[in-house]
Amino acid sequence: METRAGDPGAFARFDLSRVDSPSFVVDLARLRANLAVLADVRDRAGIKVLAALKAFSMWRVADTVGEYLDGVCTSGLWEALLAAEHYAGGTGKEIATYCAAYKGEDLPEICRLSDHVIFNSPGQIERFRGVLDQAAGHAYSVFDIGLRINPLHAEGEVPRYDPCAPHSRLGFPVDQLEDAHLDGVTGLHFHSLCEQDFAPLYRTWEALLPRIERFLPRLKWLNFGGGHHITRADYQRDALVAFLRDVKARTGCEIYLEPGEAVALDAGILVGTVLDTHWNGMPLAITDISATCHMPDVIEAPYRPAMLGEREDGEAVRLGGPSCLAGDVIGDYVMPDAPAPGQRFAFLDQAHYSMVKTTTFNGVPLPSIWLWDSETDMLEQVRKFGYADFRDRLS
Ligand SMILES: Cc1ncc(COP(=O)(O)O)c(C=O)c1O
Helix, strand or coil: CCCCCCHHHHHHHCHHHHCCCCEEEEEHHHHHHHHHHHHHHHHHHHHHEEECCCCCCHHHHHHHHHHHCEEECCCHHHHHHHHHHHHHHHCCEEEEEECCCCCCCCCHHHHHHHCCECCCCCHHHHHHHHHHHHHHHHCCCCCCEEEEEECCCCCCCCCCCCCCCCCCEEEEEEEHHHHHHHCCCEEEEECCCCEEEECCCCCCCCHHHHHHHHHHHHEEEEEEECEEHHHCCCCCCCHHHHHHHHHHHHHHEEEEECCCCCCCCEEEEEEEEEEEEEECEEEEEEEECCCHCCCCHHHHHCCCEEECCCCCCCCEEECCCCCCCCCEEEECCCCCCCCCCCCCCCCCCCCCHHHHHCCHHHHCCCEEEEEECCCCCCCCEECCCCCCHCCCCCC
């Protein structure tokens, strides 16, 4: 998979020895710039934009997210609790929760915390109708019920990241949608893009509209999910704004977008250190960054993260992590300086999805979390993890 991010931005002048290793460093100024772009689209289009916590949930910057966006979208009870505690509690910010399948015991709390509770199938709505009716009876619990549909229009490059791939479990196939399925439902949701431009969204809507047109008069809102690479420099933002204004005017629905990656695009790096070097048919270096523990998408997607200051010419070294996994390999890089033990380096664009997916497999330490403001040069260690963080998840 090709990643089209990887702009070093202000990190080009960040001294990597200012932080411990490994460390995520998030640039507050870049985050603000991304949020300002999203808020501008929101304002010009007259829609609402929620930040997807699944992609980036460094709650230390929750207030910053709240300064720009309308709230957050969450994936279940724990993210909804985090949203209520840090992102939206009593502030008028919205929480939209979608889960591929809810557990009955979680639902009353999710209904209390969320403004939109979005289901993956009409079957779940029906099964939990009693719980939902009871939750709606409480004055403190005001929520809309939504249904995620599968537009049955694939735009994804990689099946693993394509919710419209054949036999996908995500979203109710729109060709099966009937009036009875929308009993009590006031919004439709779809999420079918991944790091994509405007054209795939437009084509998806064109394919979807004839199939949902007859249901629109009974709906209050439409949520077009995430996967919109809006904050990438060459994204077609004017076309998106015109499209969203048009859809809103024609459908009479409030329109929501819930980008995750776009919020934190190019806003963070992962700093590591070379621990050892040797040779096996090519130069090798073992580092304190593990693909499997710290950047699992490198293996899962798979993709090759961009390196800060990577040179175009020279001998490539294969970088791998300290774990036992033979496949704990990050990739082949011509490093800024010849690799030697103790040398620092950094991978670009690691604030989204890497930070939320880390594990301590093999007892590999979790990266620290630092906040840097490239405009003021403020640098603060937000969190350092220790042995107890590893131990306490295991027994
Ligand atoms: C339902 C839903 N909404 C929003 C997002 C955020 O997508 P992205 O980070 O690609 O913008 C995702 C990502 O998987 C998702 O599943």
